[in-house]
Amino acid sequence: MQKYNWVFINIVLLVFFILLLFPLAGICIEENILLEWNKTFGGRYDDDAYSLIQISDSGYTIAGYTSSKGVGGYDVWVIKLDNKGNMVWDRTYGGSGGEGVYSLIQTSDGGYAVAGLDLV
16 A cells, blocks of 8 residues: 555655646757747738648748728738738738638639628
8 A cells, every 4th residue: 555655645746747848848848949930911901810731932821800901891812922922912802891701722723712701
């Protein structure tokens, strides 16, 4: 019975130290991450990104919605970035209602296919 208590105590202590040290290990790993670039896009009103993909030219494309630009209400917003995060172009699509994109893929011809919904 005594041996069982020591095994149980050792297991509890081991779990305690693992739980105590695990978050600290994460902090040490995160300190070694190098931030390549950090950019902000958007305007005065609601602008949300829901899809980000890396594209064939090593750049990125972001899709979501904006109420800062476009025709009115919420409009689809697609932004193309180079590999340094600089905006190459941005486009808005929509009418006077509300539209948004939640998913984006690059097609084989270099264009894009988007899936979204009417936000009215």
